[in-house]
Amino acid sequence: MADQHLELSVQLRWGDMDINNHINNVQFARIFEESRVRSFMNWLPVRPENYSMVVARQDIVFTAVLEYSLEPVVVRTCVNRIGTSSFTMALTLIDPAGTVCATAETTMVATDPRTGRSRPIPDEVREILDAHLDADAGLPVRGLT
DSSP states (O other), X not given: XXXXXXXXXXXXXXXXXXXXXXXXXXXXXXXXXXXXXXHHHHHOSSOOTTOEEEEEEEEEEEOSOOOOOSSOEEXXXXXXXXXXXXXXXXXXXXXXXSOEEEEEEEEEEEEOTTTOOBOOOOHHHHHHHHHTBOTTOSXXXXXXX
């Protein structure tokens, strides 16, 4: 079985750091956004007519400090849920040493660009999403404390 994940290298910027000398948590959202955009440029290089998508929700779990490095980070992307008009992407940010620094889930809603209203995911897009589906990927399960 082929790997459903796409691995993307994303270069950190010096300006991504905060007063604590590590990458600011707000920048993680930017890195995940860049990774979503690159994923769809790879998976769906030609957007179907009358199809667009918007972010409805993004959850990020931070698991380690991300230090600035000249080496790029790696973001693994896949799809972990496909609904009628929405789907969820699972993203994992890994530092150059191999440490998972954050995971994210981003729910995207298919829209008609003319009306801005949600619409069913077109079959051709659903096929692509399904090829990158890993239902076990996503945010870590919270343990009871």
